[in-house]
Amino acid sequence: MSNLVIILAIFGWAILTYLAFKINKTLGNVFVGVLALALPAYFFTYTPSDYTVSVMGMSLQFGFTSFASLFAMLVVVLSSFALLYSIPYMNKKDRLGWFYMNFMFSVGGMMGILMSKDLVSLFIFWEIMTWSSYLIVIYQGKKVNKVGLKYMIFSAIGAYAMLMAIVLINKWSGNVNIEQFFASFPNYSSAAKLLSSLLLLTGFGVKSALMPLHVWAPGAYTKSPMSYTAVFSGALSKMGIYGMALVAVNLYVHSNMPIMGEVIAWAGAITAVLATFWAIFQNDIRKLLAYSSIGQLGYIAVGLGIGTELSVFAGLYLAILHGLFKGVLWMVVGAIEHRTGKTDFRDISGLIKKMPFTFFVALVAIIALAGMPPLSGFVGKWMLYESMITSNHFIMVLFIFLSSTAAFLYCFHFLYGLFLGQQEDEFLKDVKEVPVLMMIPMGLISLSLIAFGTFPGLIFKPIAQAMSTLGFENVTWRMSSLTNAWGNSMFLKPANFMFMAVFVFFLIIITVVNHKKTKKVGTKDIANGGEPIRDEDNLHYSVDIYRPFYRVISPIMKYKVETFYKRISKGIEEFFQFFRRIYSGNGQTYALYVVIFLTALLILSSTIF
Amino acid sequence: MVVANPILYVALPLLVAFLLPLFGKIHKELIRVVPGLLFMFLIFNTVVLFSEVTSTGKPIITQIAGWAPPIGINLVFSAFSGFIAGIISIMGLLVWVYSYKFKKVEFDNSLKYFVLIMLVTAGSIGVVLTGDIFNLFVFLEIVALSSYPLVAFYRGRDGAEASFKYLIVGAFASIAILLGIVLIYSQLGTLNMAEISLRIGEMPEKIKITAFILLFLGFGIEAEMFPLNGWAPDAYSQAPGPVGAVFASMTAKAGIYTIIRLVFTLFDIDAGYQLLLGMGIITLVVSEGIALRQEKLKRMLAFSSLGQMGLLMIAFGINTKAAVVAGMFILFNHAVIKSLLFFSGSYLVYNSENKNIKDLFGFGKKLPLTAFLFGLGAFAIVGLPPLSGFWAKLSLLMASADSNLIALIALILIVSVVEIVYYFRVVNGLYFKKYTGEFEPHKPSWNASLVMLILAAVIVTVGLYPDLIYNYFVNAADALMDKANYIQNVLPSNFVGLN
Amino acid sequence: MSEELMQQILSISFYGASLALILIGVYGVLTKKNLIKILLSLTIVDSGVNLLFVSLGYIMNGTAPIFSPAIMDGKIEVLKTAPMVDPVPQALVLTAIVIGLGVTAVGLALVIRLFRHHNTTNIDEIRNLKW
Numbered sequence A: 001m002s003n004l005v006i007i008l009a010i011f012g013w014a015i016l017t018y019l020a021f022k023i024n025k026t027l028g029n030v031f032v033g034v035l036a037l038a039l040p041a042y043f044f045t046y047t048p049s050d051y052t053v054s055v056m057g058m059s060l061q062f063g064f065t066s067f068a069s070l071f072a073m074l075v076v077v078l079s080s081f082a083l084l085y086s087i088p089y090m091n092k093k094d095r096l097g098w099f100y101m102n103f104m105f106s107v108g109g110m111m112g113i114l115m116s117k118d119l120v121s122l123f124i125f126w127e128i129m130t131w132s133s134y135l136i137v138i139y140q141g142k143k144v145n146k147v148g149l150k151y152m153i154f155s156a157i158g159a160y161a162m163l164m165a166i167v168l169i170n171k172w173s174g175n176v177n178i179e180q181f182f183a184s185f186p187n188y189s190s191a192a193k194l195l196s197s198l199l200l201l202t203g204f205g206v207k208s209a210l211m212p213l214h215v216w217a218p219g220a221y222t223k224s225p226m227s228y229t230a231v232f233s234g235a236l237s238k239m240g241i242y243g244m245a246l247v248a249v250n251l252y253v254h255s256n257m258p259i260m261g262e263v264i265a266w267a268g269a270i271t272a273v274l275a276t277f278w279a280i281f282q283n284d285i286r287k288l289l290a291y292s293s294i295g296q297l298g299y300i301a302v303g304l305g306i307g308t309e310l311s312v313f314a315g316l317y318l319a320i321l322h323g324l325f326k327g328v329l330w331m332v333v334g335a336i337e338h339r340t341g342k343t344d345f346r347d348i349s350g351l352i353k354k355m356p357f358t359f360f361v362a363l364v365a366i367i368a369l370a371g372m373p374p375l376s377g378f379v380g381k382w383m384l385y386e387s388m389i390t391s392n393h394f395i396m397v398l399f400i401f402l403s404s405t406a407a408f409l410y411c412f413h414f415l416y417g418l419f420l421g422q423q424e425d426e427f428l429k430d431v432k433e434v435p436v437l438m439m440i441p442m443g444l445i446s447l448s449l450i451a452f453g454t455f456p457g458l459i460f461k462p463i464a465q466a467m468s469t470l471g472f473e474n475v476t477w478r479m480s481s482l483t484n485a486w487g488n489s490m491f492l493k494p495a496n497f498m499f500m501a502v503f504v505f506f507l508i509i510i511t512v513v514n515h516k517k518t519k520k521v522g523t524k525d526i527a528n529g530g531e532p533i534r535d536e537d538n539l540h541y542s543v544d545i546y547r548p549f550y551r552v553i554s555p556i557m558k559y560k561v562e563t564f565y566k567r568i569s570k571g572i573e574e575f576f577q578f579f580r581r582i583y584s585g586n587g588q589t590y591a592l593y594v595v596i597f598l599t600a601l602l603i604l605s606s607t608i609f
Numbered sequence B: 001m002v003v004a005n006p007i008l009y010v011a012l013p014l015l016v017a018f019l020l021p022l023f024g025k026i027h028k029e030l031i032r033v034v035p036g037l038l039f040m041f042l043i044f045n046t047v048v049l050f051s052e053v054t055s056t057g058k059p060i061i062t063q064i065a066g067w068a069p070p071i072g073i074n075l076v077f078s079a080f081s082g083f084i085a086g087i088i089s090i091m092g093l094l095v096w097v098y099s100y101k102f103k104k105v106e107f108d109n110s111l112k113y114f115v116l117i118m119l120v121t122a123g124s125i126g127v128v129l130t131g132d133i134f135n136l137f138v139f140l141e142i143v144a145l146s147s148y149p150l151v152a153f154y155r156g157r158d159g160a161e162a163s164f165k166y167l168i169v170g171a172f173a174s175i176a177i178l179l180g181i182v183l184i185y186s187q188l189g190t191l192n193m194a195e196i197s198l199r200i201g202e203m204p205e206k207i208k209i210t211a212f213i214l215l216f217l218g219f220g221i222e223a224e225m226f227p228l229n230g231w232a233p234d235a236y237s238q239a240p241g242p243v244g245a246v247f248a249s250m251t252a253k254a255g256i257y258t259i260i261r262l263v264f265t266l267f268d269i270d271a272g273y274q275l276l277l278g279m280g281i282i283t284l285v286v287s288e289g290i291a292l293r294q295e296k297l298k299r300m301l302a303f304s305s306l307g308q309m310g311l312l313m314i315a316f317g318i319n320t321k322a323a324v325v326a327g328m329f330i331l332f333n334h335a336v337i338k339s340l341l342f343f344s345g346s347y348l349v350y351n352s353e354n355k356n357i358k359d360l361f362g363f364g365k366k367l368p369l370t371a372f373l374f375g376l377g378a379f380a381i382v383g384l385p386p387l388s389g390f391w392a393k394l395s396l397l398m399a400s401a402d403s404n405l406i407a408l409i410a411l412i413l414i415v416s417v418v419e420i421v422y423y424f425r426v427v428n429g430l431y432f433k434k435y436t437g438e439f440e441p442h443k444p445s446w447n448a449s450l451v452m453l454i455l456a457a458v459i460v461t462v463g464l465y466p467d468l469i470y471n472y473f474v475n476a477a478d479a480l481m482d483k484a485n486y487i488q489n490v491l492p493s494n495f496v497g498l499n
Numbered sequence C: 001m002s003e004e005l006m007q008q009i010l011s012i013s014f015y016g017a018s019l020a021l022i023l024i025g026v027y028g029v030l031t032k033k034n035l036i037k038i039l040l041s042l043t044i045v046d047s048g049v050n051l052l053f054v055s056l057g058y059i060m061n062g063t064a065p066i067f068s069p070a071i072m073d074g075k076i077e078v079l080k081t082a083p084m085v086d087p088v089p090q091a092l093v094l095t096a097i098v099i100g101l102g103v104t105a106v107g108l109a110l111v112i113r114l115f116r117h118h119n120t121t122n123i124d125e126i127r128n129l130k131w
Helices: A002-023 A025-043 A066-089 A096-115 A119-137 A145-173 A178-187 A190-207 A217-223 A226-253 A258-280 A285-306 A309-340 A356-370 A377-390 A394-419 A436-454 A457-469 A492-514 A547-557 A561-582 A587-608 B006-026 B030-056 B079-098 B107-129 B133-151 B159-188 B193-202 B205-222 B231-238 B241-266 B271-291 B297-318 B321-348 B368-381 B388-402 B406-432 B446-464 B467-481 B483-490 C003-031 C035-057 C069-073 C077-081 C087-118
Strands: A051-055 A058-062 A481-483 A489-491 B060-063 B074-077
Touching: A002 A025, A002 A096, A025 A066, A025 A096, A058 A119, A066 A096, A066 A226, A066 A309, A066 A436, A066 A457, A096 A119, A096 A226, A119 A145, A119 A178, A119 A217, A119 A226, A119 B388, A145 A178, A145 A190, A145 A217, A145 B388, A145 B406, A178 A226, A190 A226, A190 A258, A217 A226, A217 A285, A226 A258, A226 A285, A226 A309, A258 A285, A258 A394, A258 A547, A285 A309, A285 A377, A285 A394, A309 A356, A309 A377, A309 A436, A309 A457, A356 A377, A356 A394, A356 A436, A377 A394, A377 A436, A436 A457, A436 A492, A489 A492, A561 B271, A587 B159, A587 B205, A587 B271, A587 C003, B006 B030, B006 B060, B006 B074, B006 B107, B030 B060, B030 B079, B030 B107, B074 B079, B074 B107, B074 B483, B079 B107, B079 B241, B079 B321, B079 B446, B079 B467, B107 B133, B107 B241, B133 B159, B133 B193, B133 B205, B133 B231, B133 B241, B133 C087, B159 B193, B159 B205, B159 B231, B159 C003, B159 C035, B159 C087, B193 B241, B193 B483, B205 B241, B205 B271, B231 B241, B231 B297, B241 B271, B241 B297, B241 B321, B241 B467, B241 B483, B271 B297, B271 B406, B297 B321, B297 B388, B297 B406, B321 B368, B321 B388, B321 B446, B321 B467, B368 B388, B368 B406, B368 B446, B388 B406, B388 B446, B446 B467, B467 B483, C003 C035, C035 C087
Parallel strands: none
Antiparallel strands: A051 A058, A481 A489, B060 B074
């Protein structure tokens, strides 16, 4: 029972919060805060138990598997932090009740997905999550018409692919229980295997923004309020990963269909490369992070697709980690937007002076994202590479290597363009550090990233437990060291301290040596050879910094899958535009249809009947 | 029970319709109050009869003028026909509440309006309840004859044009039905549906099929089947707002009922089911596709409504228990959700001349409640959980999976994506396009808001807990599919007719 | 000529006439452009169907299905065994005629409304609602 109660409580609380905002903003904020604190408090203390509801002759079961509770942990932590962060962030916006209600609905939806032990209730919560996130995507109202519609259409395609799979599974397996589906999957005919798994993958692939189903993601991540995007990109997209992991591992690894795993892995690898390239050339921070998210989800898909014990482990580790550092990065963007009102590289620079705390957490998250040693991202990359090499995916290693190297470009762009670089006093005059309530979530998550870098075992433990649900029993892990298949092992504590010592050493040396040479430079501080500076001239160094690189790879960037989708939808619309002329508006024509229909039936009667 | 009787469904609305002008002479308010009282009584009637049917498990047969069937006309209130009659009477009450403060309230206008609504109700329920095929024809004509003036109700609009098209096609329908009846009568010498059903095998194959085709055509026109539905979008879009809901929840229900009875009970032609299924698929695809390209709100709703009728035909055409149950669910949903959409939609385009979709841009802030309810209706009709549309769609899909119609599942789902596209275009426009300022928003009166809220509450409640009414669907499906039981109950002595 | 043959010829000519009426009417509805002519064609179809229906129940030399006192008294013995005309089609046709009348009346009213609105009775020009 307690499982269902937690979801119903979230939904009920969402409506109460809406009403509270109707009465008074402060009261509403209190409601938000209470949920943000109560959710983790309840989640980490209660003991799960199974519960069954019977609807229309189907029995819907709820309960946590250890695999689901791994993701539930991410959802709970991230959403309660994001809710806390929202209170100051959303302070000046209107229709707050509506926003928070849908926020909580989507949190409830995610928890519901993770609790569902059957496909129908999974689908129900999936759709609740979808429409509530849609309502938030369109919440800001400005120029979101197309974005919202695109998100909804792609979600619908994914969801209906999933629904089709569900009804077919119901027929083939006799019920909709997930475990029984996996159990009976080996007995399916090969066509049934292929169809059901492809449909499920489409469904989960849309939410995890796997190419070529990612088209909705940059717009949707960008247009929703940043405090929600932290959850949207950090946790909500992980629901796709959750489903994909279930399907990929249970169906392909254990049912001997490795080819489908390869398909997922390659889709992930290509996604990782292309999305990273796209991220490099964005001039909007939010777009940059959106494409970066898509690329990171690609890594995770690679891990799940390869399907060995280590790769799945790496995939799950990266999934959790991505949720955390991307959550921080979106909050950083939100903080910048909150204080400056701008999100374009052309408008922002030199924020380190006024927002040092924000810079620090951004630095931590970026290092984790880039996968450099002192922080936790390194551990994930290590495991991913090792799993690819041990399973003989050498070409894929090249792809991932290319992608993670290219990722440095946008990581640098992000840090440099926003916090360092040329400084304009005019711009920085009114900028302040963010309020404490926004600092706490960012700070705590960053701390956890640092901690996991040295003690990855803190996450390894729940992941290892989760793996048992996927059929990998007794996964070995160590608290603070990594071992590989060749018997080498690395102790993270000394390695990290060494790394940091070297870093600090060089930092001091460079600072001392260059101390005299440093000089503040504004964007207008240039030698221009006597020509007047026009407004449209780009004076900002961090804009278009990768233009030469773009020239090199532009041939592959020309093809966008989006144009293909556009052409299809246009074709359909034009077809029906032509088709609607059947309804000519003339009553006689309609009468003629009747007569034709009658004659046709009479003539064909001998064949039909 | 003396008070509740199936005959009252038909007799009372007819009586009230003709006495209403007299009531108007006594006191003007009576013409608005009396129909409401009548609808309340009809609902009471439904409740009493339904509880009797469920407790005894047998349909209630009423003989008119004391002649036992098959000679006399009889009314059959079974779990199936009673279910539809119940939907019609409840929707009738809601339509009445909605139009209680009818806009541009003039005595003459509201008198005409309520008289016509009474006639439509009497006709629709009569169609559903009657056990005599000629009687069914007469009731269908009552529905049609009272729908023509309702479509042409406003002088300013192109209602007369729509009505005239409806009339031409409707006349063809009545001719086809009459010819079909003639053929059946010439062979079997009976008009009682149970007896026809019992003895249909006696008819020569050729004549049987010709009669089937004629009736299929005639009822297909009433059930808005493509390509016989040219009149429907015009009629839906030109009629006054509540009448769109009346069409969706009453006359269309009567139409689909006739075609279901034709295929399931009257004839024993197996290809009939496949024909129904095929026509349903065509209707669904064509209508939803054309709805994608509509610029006018009500026309879009009309085409969407036609698509739902296609879905209904698919459900009944599959002809398994599960599919029929799903069909009942869709039937219920269509009545409730489409009415909500028509009710709220007609307030959104209230002051606009052309009723274009772009005229309601930005109304989300101007009419928050109405726009929200329209959005809820749109969410429900495309089948987003946890609203009631989802369960209907799910059960239909599961039923088609059980019948191995995998391509059909894909088709229905693709069409659902199309549905999402055009509904969400409107919802997006409501909230996120700039208000043009060209049209003054018109606030719905309290009674209209009340009706819309009730419908929304039903949608949400059923969506959260479908088991609440699921049993009714199952019972209705049982009653429909058990043909032998129907004959047995109407003709208890298994009477084998006159000749 | 025997009575049976007579009966057959009669019924065939009835059927033929009604079929002809129906076809003429349908042709009129589909080809005539004038609203009133279309309505007239519809009534012709109606008459055809009604004729067909009535002729079904007709029997040569049949009497009306009325048990009048004269018959009951047995004064006219012949009639007692004489075939009766089937009364049901006649009752139905009466109903159908009334319905047809109603449809025509509504149709004519609509034509008046349309003429006022569009100033024409050509159906091709009344196409405001389309697509």
